[in-house]
Amino acid sequence: MGQVLELDVGNTAIKWRCLATDGAVLGSGRLVGDVQGVDELLLPDINLVRIASVAHSDREEQLKSLLVSSGVKYLVATSQVECAGLRSAYEDASKLGVDRWLAMVAAFKECRGACVVIDAGTALTIDVVDAHGQHQGGYILPGIELLLKVLNDGTGKVRFGQERARTIAPGINTDTCVHNGKWLSLLGAVWLALKEADLIIGGRYDVFITGGDGLALKELGGAAAESWHFSESLVLDGLAPVLTKA
Ligand SMILES: Nc1ncnc2c1ncn2[C@@H]1O[C@H](COP(=O)(O)OP(=O)(O)OP(=O)(O)O)[C@@H](O)[C@H]1O
Numbered sequence: 001m002g003q004v005l006e007l008d009v010g011n012t013a014i015k016w017r018c019l020a021t022d023g024a025v026l027g028s029g030r031l032v033g034d035v036q037g038v039d040e041l042l043l044p045d046i047n048l049v050r051i052a053s054v055a056h057s058d059r060e061e062q063l064k065s066l067l068v069s070s071g072v073k074y075l076v077a078t079s080q081v082e083c084a085g086l087r088s089a090y091e092d093a094s095k096l097g098v099d100r101w102l103a104m105v106a107a108f109k110e111c112r113g114a115c116v117v118i119d120a121g122t123a124l125t126i127d128v129v130d131a132h133g134q135h136q137g138g139y140i141l142p143g144i145e146l147l148l149k150v151l152n153d154g155t156g157k158v159r160f161g162q163e164r165a166r167t168i169a170p171g172i173n174t175d176t177c178v179h180n181g182k183w184l185s186l187l188g189a190v191w192l193a194l195k196e197a198d199l200i201i202g203g204r205y206d207v208f209i210t211g212g213d214g215l216a217l218k219e220l221g222g223a224a225a226e227s228w229h230f231s232e233s234l235v236l237d238g239l240a241p242v243l244t245k246a
């Protein structure tokens, strides 16, 4: 087997990494904009592309036609009923976002126990898995950028600039009220979800966090979040197990 290119096509960006035959990471990055950018990643040594996509179907079609014309073999991951001991809570498992499924597969594979899996990307998703690998369900909320957009679009006077300091202290002007409020919203949701998880799966679970705002959220969580496992590549880590089993 030659090199493998893995793609996590999100609603904002495409995260990618290139793996050697032995699984070593040869390179990784984040592409914003057109799927055409993927073309430059298709180096001659790559003979398989593994894909996770939650993007609009026309973006997916563009990506597929790019791959077809390059002639490289590709596999697209889908959410399953069961994989590697993990079982979906969804009535229709195929409707669960594949990024959530992949992140849970990767997290459960690593801890083999109860876990809460957080993805702070375009959306904030939080999923709860019990010690037997049974997914107990989850949450979908707007992420940081969507929160700002909704406030800007839905109000006449909430106008704000760039974030200056990352904190959840009460704000003293519109800028700090909005920016501190956006972090309060995400962190508050996570704390409450963890309390809910305490009730459902008991107090002993690992917390995994990923996504563009994942590290910021963990840092804001302070001492209580010190044990959370932050990984940039949790979604990509789920690709090989899901596609090998499929
Ligand atoms: N280098 C960066 N460029 C852009 N956004 C970034 C960057 N680093 C962190 N972010 C944050 O990441 C968030 C986007 O999440 P992410 O990087 O997971 O991308 P995404 O493609 O939207 O993912 P998904 O749709 O899979 O959730 C933005 O809200 C932004 O605040």
Ligand SMILES: CC(C)(CO)[C@@H](O)C(=O)NCCC(=O)O
Pocket: 011, 054, 095, 096, 097, 098, 099, 100, 121, 122, 123, 125, 140
């Ligand atoms: C929630 C997002 C946008 C997070 O990336 C993605 O997982 C998705 O499009 N999910 C489909 C809906 C669902 O998971 O129920």
Ligand SMILES: [K+]
Pocket: 010, 099, 119, 121, 122, 211, 235
């Ligand atoms: K994601």
